[in-house]
Amino acid sequence: MGSGAVDVEQPSLLDPGAVAQPQPAAYIGVAQVIVDVPLPHLDRTFDYGIPPELDADVHPGVRVKVRFAGLERDAYVVGRTRTSDHGGSLSPVRKVPSSVAVLAPEILSLARRVARRYAGTTTDVLRLAVPPRHATAERAVLEGLAEQADVRIPWEEQAGDGGAHLGQETLPDPQVEHTDLDAATPRVWHPYAGGEAFLRRLAAGQSPRAVWCALPWSDAGAEEPPHWARAIVAAIQAVRAGGRDVVVCLPDQRDIASLGGALTAAGVDHVVLSADQGASARYRRFLLALTGQAHVVIGTRSAAFAPVRNLGLVVCWDDGDDLHAEPRAPYPHIREVLCLRAEEESAAALIGGFGRTPHAEILVSEGWARSVQAARGLVRASTPRVSAPTDADLAREGAAGRARIPGAAVQVVRRGLSEGPVLVQVPRSGYLPVVACQTCRTPARCGECHGPLALDRPDATPRCRWCGRWQTRWQCGTCEGTRVRAARVGSDRTAEELGRAFPGTPVLVSDRDSGVTAEVDARPRLVVATPGAEPEAQGGYRAGLLLDAAVLTGRPELGAAVEALRRWLRAAALVRPDGQVMLLGQGAPVPVQALVRWDPVGHAQRELSERGELEFPPITQWAAVTGDATAMRLFSARLRLPEGAVTLGPVPVEETGPDGEPWVRLLVRCPRDQRDELGQALAEAVAIRSARKEPGSLRVRVDPERVV
The missing domain is CATH 3.40.50.300 (P-loop containing nucleotide triphosphate hydrolases)
Known part of the structure; x- marks a missing residue:
């Protein structure tokens, strides 16, 4: 990745014909920073000089303020050197808001991999991973640390590899030395083939990966937490017995409450991290994980990036829930983020749910993970x-x-x-979310925006679900009828x-x-x-x-x-x-x-087989590029896809751009083992478009939720 500096004091990078200004002052060193800018072609590091007065505060992982393209912007220091290969003068780091290294090296590495996989930028991913600073919360957390604690530890002491990766062939090996766990802990995993072996390997410091179909029943009393929550708690206890940390992602607050109650009942300390928390609460919990004061982090999508010190296990519960799909660019799915993180940090992985998605089943078929499920007889007795x-x-x-x-x-x-x-x-x-014409059964549509009509109560006037207009004089466009009937209840x-x-x-x-x-x-x-x-x-x-x-x-x-x-x-x-x-x-x-x-595994296997014949995800990787016709023509002309990738389209879609111009969609498909190459090719094409300031609108989404 190239380095340099962009500033009004450095016109050489803004205007190739300008003359570089002389070095303004002597610097102690050079800070390599990632600047928080939304432009894809600037997704790289830049060099800034470190003034003597900031020498002690500028270290990898800290937030800094720099001048970039005439504006003061936030940035992260990701490296520090004595010299720079930039030929012009360097602008200085202007301010260090806090000396806490909020960007851990493993999170930076993960952000780069996620950005490459999903054709995004590192800064887009870091906005999802690192919450905004809250000074009061930061001060409260740091006061709880020992005076000699070094906030630079996350960059200077890397966690161990956590043991070898264990796939389908090695997981059920029973010859693993049993670690001293609570006798009741493995019992909840007893119904599952390979379940107790999974726990033993977790406690032994190894990193098995499992795709788990949970039984719905609970063998405890009515007041006890649900079975799935107690099973996850047992896995967490096994990892904590080996001194490692855990990150758990769940779809919503109700699941968080269930697991949190189970953890509390088991006496396991934990923190909850989710994007809907207030700024102070979220940042405080983030710092607790960063400084090693929290070892178990549960939450929604944002918890996937929790900077725990020694990660031993990542858990994704109910990975098919669409709440796990990030609605902000670059739109990563948390299941994929956690799988990448397990690889990056040599951690164990547990993907679970009552059902099984094709995306989870392919992890089993590829040997990345082991299937953990109960025998058919026990399933029938428990459902x-x-x-x-x-x-x-x-x-x-x-x-x-x-x-x-x-x-x-x-x-x-x-x-x-x-x-x-x-x-x-x-x-x-x-009440009646969809209505149709009483006479011809044609779905009732709004006369203004053509959206579907609904009734809020029996005697209500039909109302458009898109624009909200009341249709006091509605008339069917097919038969001119004026009465509606229920189409959906x-x-x-x-x-x-x-x-x-x-x-x-x-x-x-x-x-x-x-x-x-x-x-x-x-x-x-x-x-x-x-x-x-x-x-x-x-x-x-x-x-x-x-x-x-x-x-x-x-x-x-x-x-x-x-x-x-x-x-x-x-x-x-x-x-x-x-x-x-x-x-x-x-x-x-x-x-x-x-x-x-009650056969979600068989359904997932059949679905995966049928999708393989049609070359649908997850057997192949898809990307959807949507935008106006002009932008699409320029983009597709420069797109350099990996060998084996094919394009479908572009074809018109119902969506329109900000100016009301109709949009078109281009689908790109490539083999699964070329996922990163596809993301990189798309990102490079987007960066060129950004650098040239081409007109029009364009959106790139890898692994879109809706392919057809």
Whole structure:
């Protein structure tokens, strides 16, 4: 990576014809810094002189202030040398806000790998990894350190390699010396083939990697944390027994609360790190990990970059949840970030969930990780009975079988309510989130923006879900009809229907609009919830209904079946093993049968095989380049792809740019082993576009969530 300096005092880098200014003063040394600028072609280090008065404060990892292109900007020092290969004069480091080395070397290395994989810049990744400084929080944390503590330790003392990587062939070897753990610790992993061996290797200081399908049941009392949380705690205790640190990433705050409660019950000290914390709280917890005062960090996406001193294990729970996908550039997925970090720091890895994604299954098929799952007999004994009535089954009920909630489902609910709460999962929130013409069944559209119309209550006027306009004089564009009917039923309407069907039974709605409820007691009640908002029930639900299956499996997305199965499994896992779950709505047969058999591994293997035949992710790596036609033409002309990569398009898309100009999309596909080369090629093309200040808009996203 080249080095230099850009400043109004250094016109030689801004204007090749200008004359370099003489050196303003003698410097003690040269600081190599990464400047926080959004321009891709400036994603490299620059040299700045270190004034004598800042000599003691400028060391690798600290934040500094430098003058860059006429403005004072934040930067990170990533190296210090005596001389510079820059031919012109150097600008000085202007200020050191804090002498704390907030950028650890392993985090810098990880940021560079993530940027290369996702065609981004190092500074973009560092914005995700290092929270803004909060002086009061920093002062409080540093006061808790010993006076002789050196805040430069993260750059001067590297953690050990943590042991050899152990793949599929070596994980289940039972001949590993047993480390002295609490006798109850390995018990939670006993049902899984290779589970106890995984724990023993963690405690022995080794670095096994596992992809884990968790059982939904809990062998503890109703007041105990869920089984999956206690299993992760057992893994954490095994790593801590060997003196190493742990980073755990979970999708949302409810999962954080479950795991945090399990850690507290087990007496394991930990801190929570997430982006939605206040500036002071987040920075304080970040510093606790950086200074070695926190050894177990759990949280959402931002926890993946927690700078623990001696990383021994990274955990990603429910890796298929879309909350693990970073919505900010360069859009990395936390599962991939943690896998890269496990490689960088020779740490163990645990990717777990009730289901299994093709992206996790390919780690097993490649030998990167070992599959950890329970035997079929134990799975059947630990999961509720799941049924999915077919059209032929429902036809036997006559007219009642054509209802959204047929008679068989009513009987399941009634039996469940006789003993406790019953869960009803609905794909959408609201009352009638999608309506259609009463006469011709054509989806109702807004007359202004052509967005879908919805009803908020029975007597409401249709309202556009995109622009929010009330459609007081709506008319169907196909048949000129003026009345609408339900095309999709939401959680509020479902609760209303169930309230009429079961008078006197309390009905609770848990969704984004009505508010998410964390837990309900064991009293009989109906709980209507959208995916991800299902409350836990004390002692488990007695029965469950999963409605409108076709809504989830019929989405025009590559991962629709995988996502539908993941959502169903998470809801069904809340039902007791002696309960019953019924799936309604005629979903796609493959994920439906996978749910009935409770076979997420088989579904992931089949999905991976089919995607391999079609060269879809994760067998291949894809990237989507979206922008206006002019920018796309210039970009594609200079794009130098690795051998074996192919392009598809560009083709028009519905999205428009900031100026309203229609956008087009170019898809790029390459073999999986060329992922980094693809990211680098895309980043280089973007950097050239940035350096030339080409007009138009362009967005590059590697491994996009929606390919089709």
